[in-house]
Amino acid sequence: MTDQLQVLYEDNHILGVIKPPGILSQSDRPTSEEKDMLSIIGEYLRVKYQKPGKAFVGLVHRLDRNVGGTMLFAKTSKGASRLSLELRNGRFRKGYFALAEGRFTKPSGVLVHSLLKEEKKNIVIEDRIRGKESVLLYETAGICGNYTLVFAVPVTGRTHQIRAQLAFSGHPLADDVKYGGTRVTTGKISYPALWSSVICVKHPVKDETLMLQSIPPMGLPWDIAGDGGAAKLLCSKYLKGFQKYGFDRLYGLWH
Numbered sequence: 502m503t504d505q506l507q508v509l510y511e512d513n514h515i516l517g518v519i520k521p522p523g524i525l526s527q528s529d530r531p532t533s534e535e536k537d538m539l540s541i542i543g544e545y546l547r548v549k550y551q552k553p554g555k556a557f558v559g560l561v562h563r564l565d566r567n568v569g570g571t572m573l574f575a576k577t578s579k580g581a582s583r584l585s586l587e588l589r590n591g592r593f594r595k596g597y598f599a600l601a602e603g604r605f606t607k608p609s610g611v612l613v614h615s616l617l618k619e620e621k622k623n624i625v626i627e628d629r630i631r632g633k634e635s636v637l638l639y640e641t642a643g644i645c646g647n648y649t650l651v652f653a654v655p656v657t658g659r660t661h662q663i664r665a666q667l668a669f670s671g672h673p674l675a676d677d678v679k680y681g682g683t684r685v686t687t688g689k690i691s692y693p694a695l696w697s698s699v700i701c702v703k704h705p706v707k708d709e710t711l712m713l714q715s716i717p718p719m720g721l722p723w724d725i726a727g728d729g730g731a732a733k734l735l736c737s738k739y740l741k742g743f744q745k746y747g748f749d750r751l752y753g754l755w756h
Contacts, residue, residue: 506545509713514580514706515573516542517713522569522692527560542574561585562593565661567690570597570697571715575705583705591656594701594748597663598642598717598736599651600694600725601672602682609640611754612666616659624679625665635659637666638751643735648675648725650735652698652743654751664693676722686721694722698736701748712747714740 510517518538520526525537539558546556558574559581575581587593615632616625626632636656643650649672655662661680667673668680676685677693686692696717704711716736717723723732 526563596699642739
């Protein structure tokens with residue numbers, strides 16, 4: 502598995518990689534033989550740098566098991582603490598591509614819901630009394646058949662936030678059966694069409710801003726329209742424009 506790890510960026514303090522869908526960010530069973538991103542990266546560092554024992558790996562943020570894309574890990578305790586501080590202070594910005602059912606009436610906007618997680622069912626519901634305010638910024642990036650490619654930025658970090666808010670707005674994600682999406686893949690596990698694409702954060706040691714990017718792979722659920730990878734091409738085109746303005750234009754919708 503370590504030889505298949507896709508590294509986006511690496512220095513002495515941090516490591517940016519692409520998490521494949523279907524792999525846990527961190528196992529909830531330490532004794533499990535199932536590989537998670539922490540163990541995969543730990544083994545990668547141990548082998549690469551010939552470490553005699555376990556390599557330090559700091560988990561700064563998570564992705565749902567069945568969601569893939571850009572992730573950033575810390576290689577030192579200093580890196581972990583400083584990145585975690587940026588995350589708590591809302592300066593760890595993340596952008597996702599989502600393939601949502603239907604057409605949006607507005608090309609960009611702000612979605613606000615009160616979300617409550619039902620722990621036993623591991624699902625999020627809308628509850629205006631007990632729920633926590635959840636803010637999602639979005640911009641449409643193109644049309645793929647009966648689906649719309651959306652670039653989504655969660656201002657708040659709620660469980661299943663993008664999946665739930667788009668579904669509650671009438672646009673569930675392809676293959677996200679938990680929130681009403683149409684099943685398009687086969688097998689026991691569904692893979693919601695959600696991809697962690699962009700991470701932008703101040704480097705924990707250097708006086709510079711780090712921006713990491715990746716796009717969804719070919720295949721289902723992204724090729725649901727049967728258009729030979731149009732979604733992937735639209736993602737690449739969108740990110741070229743994104744380089745010019747970063748997150749500022751989307752955050753301008755909210756303030």
